[in-house]
Amino acid sequence: MSVKGINRRQFLHASGLVVASAAVSGGTLWLRPSIAWAMSFHTLDEHTAKTLLKMSRHLYPSPSIDDDQYARTVEGLDAKAKSDRALAKLLQDGVASLDASAQGKWLDASDEVSLQTLKGMEATPFFQTVRGSLVGADGPYNLPAVWKKLGYQGSSWQFGGYLNRGFGDIAWLPKE
Numbered sequence: 001m002s003v004k005g006i007n008r009r010q011f012l013h014a015s016g017l018v019v020a021s022a023a024v025s026g027g028t029l030w031l032r033p034s035i036a037w038a039m040s041f042h043t044l045d046e047h048t049a050k051t052l053l054k055m056s057r058h059l060y061p062s063p064s065i066d067d068d069q070y071a072r073t074v075e076g077l078d079a080k081a082k083s084d085r086a087l088a089k090l091l092q093d094g095v096a097s098l099d100a101s102a103q104g105k106w107l108d109a110s111d112e113v114s115l116q117t118l119k120g121m122e123a124t125p126f127f128q129t130v131r132g133s134l135v136g137a138d139g140p141y142n143l144p145a146v147w148k149k150l151g152y153q154g155s156s157w158q159f160g161g162y163l164n165r166g167f168g169d170i171a172w173l174p175k176e
Helices: 008-024 046-059 067-083 085-101 111-120 125-135 144-150
Strands: none
Touching: 046 067, 046 085, 046 111, 046 125, 067 085, 067 125, 085 111, 085 125
16 A cells, blocks of 8 residues: 555554554553653663653652653663663662552552652662752753743843843833
């Protein structure tokens, strides 16, 4: 069947087969377009990656930031863990500690249990590594798509600074 000669029925049938195949294969299938992405990992297993994603959302919750933007941080940790076995072990052991503290899978724990578990781990290298990644170069707050959602125009030094680009937009300051 050529692409030119495909009709609507054939397209829907073929796309339905693709979706069904993805669901059966065990991959994560996201149906909301705002979070449609495929996380790819080389070092971390799926459970570790999903746990790190949920942890990221708990550490820096924002309704303006989609899961795919948090997932970039997890992918960055995975990329670093590929060449740093100590980091890979730290992340895997940290997720195992979260699961042990939650007395099961931390992913399935209630929000209250999840937050209490995280508070108990604040001083650990695992917690600090994930937290640091979220506020660093790999974090969601370093993505122009997130800046736009939060109302930040981005860097302005290349445009002559903020004096003529957003400085006077602050409505809550008293006018002199």
